[in-house]
Amino acid sequence: MTEDQQQAPAAPATQKVSDIINGYRPVKAFKTSKPETSYVTSLDFDDQGDYLVAAGDDEVIQVYDIKEGKATKSVPSKKYGVHLARFTHHSRQVLHASTKVDDSLRLLDLHNEGYVRYFSGHTDKVTCLALSPGSDSFISCSKDNTIAIWDLNSRHAQGKLNLSTPYLAAFDPSASVIAIASQSTSSILLYDFRNYDRPPFSTFDLAPYEEKLTPSTRGRAWTRLEFSNDGKYLLLGTDYHGHFILDAFDGTLKTFLTGKNGSPGRAAPVSTTGKPLGQGDSCFTPDGRYVIGGSGDQADVAVWDMHQITESNSSLQPMTKLSGRGRTAIIEHNPRYNMIASADKEILFWLPDENTETSEK
Template structure:
């Protein structure tokens, strides 16, 4: 049996926001064009209070937005080292982010005075996943150097090291006791107890989908994995990809060789990407855990309702497509865990809010 998921209360509390009456009424409310022409936003994150949003872009800037006033607050530059996967710590004035040039150091930055608090050195290739614990100052990083490292903000030295096939993705469960590592090279998701991370994973899920994918490519090939996330109750995991399908996994499943079901984007869909460029993910759970939100490039945003039953092929189609007035592609998505605010990004950042009198969008056809 997995370790307990309820022995501590997360600091970054995932409050239950009732979205069943509003999720299909989200519309673009404010867009921000603060990055250089031709540049792309590669990550989005909200602070613990849901008041700020940080975006990293491949023009080597960090963009800070005020979610309360709906305004751009400041631009910070990281021209010497580049920046990617910017994440708030439990302080709204501090972030960590991965370097993209010069070295592969993780940097701990004060947004207040744009000064570095600490450097976390050890990775020898690009960091492609960075996640902060929901309960304390620990964080986890994955790199193309085939390592997963555990850190504490108070020390420059990593206190845990795993050697796993790369590339990898990582995620903490809501209690901060369990962390998951996804390795596409081995087609697996491994669950670890943080208190015994140096031991073998207590559960390993094998994720393969050859029968379905054979209809899209030959030989059947899983799309590039891009996001790993737990639902707010820890019972489900969401494995996002850059292709037309994402995967939902039962965290407590006894049959670890199968996923629960896949959620589908339009046939043949592929997100825009630059060679070698990762994002923080184009899909995520809503804070109540019921819905999955995913960017669809020029087709806007799709909403999947996990309360609905997948079809006989283990596929779940979108319940709604939110495409009205969308002027930009959505290759990165993040949902504010404190308020009814959705953020998407590609060449600009867009805040979405529910409009009370917005007409219902047409439901996606059940193909």
């Protein structure tokens, strides 16, 4: 890459994703602090898409400047470990789960590299963190079979829900609905966030779909729950077979995304295999039209087009596969720029330019 390309921001946000989706290529690679033995376990962009935060089992929080295309800060978390690092709406604050000592959540100020607040209450590992799109509220899922509702300004939980295996959760784009995925009951429950202490207003039963499409992993191996930004779809990612696309309003199966060639090699929340942690290997693009995801044990990134869903088509093959490098165990699309970040043992930045070559840092 030239110096100009390295300093330029990702592709302009005014370009339609559909115009450039076929042209993404990895253009930069960043290694972890222990490239031979450690894995990246989570990725997250800030609201403006200017920064990426990564966590890994090397117990380091790494921040990258997207416009500059370089790492800007490295914060060790050797005492507590780190997983599910998430930007709050304050771009210099990162919330993360712990992997050692206790199961508290911790709010880190990146400017002075000190902790602002601890959030204690879970008695087992946290499996998912979801921040409200419209406020400082957030929810955490845990292996202790609870969902906790928090506010960033208070160390005490605002409330708790006791459910069976509630390992994944997501806010809808309006921040008024939360979806909670319960693996062991093969169901997704929808709550009015303002009245979360009341019973769910809707429950989606996935047992029939699992029996048909993923019978060997029924009730387990769910890895990702996400609403599309247009509010139409709900993505339920799985570890191995593919991903469910549900109607976000009534829970009916719109299609099942196929084309993976095995597992991304990461632990689903209930895994006891000792695999590295992860946060799922699929996500929506900001326009809601595409899902991008890993191809299992291959280096390609699969792209599924939601416009290709038809009433008679119960499954959907990728419209294309993007040539990558190494396995894609985690993937996120920048919310503002046409740029993708993926990771396994290293982090890749992808831009829609067919003529660029990957450079290492």
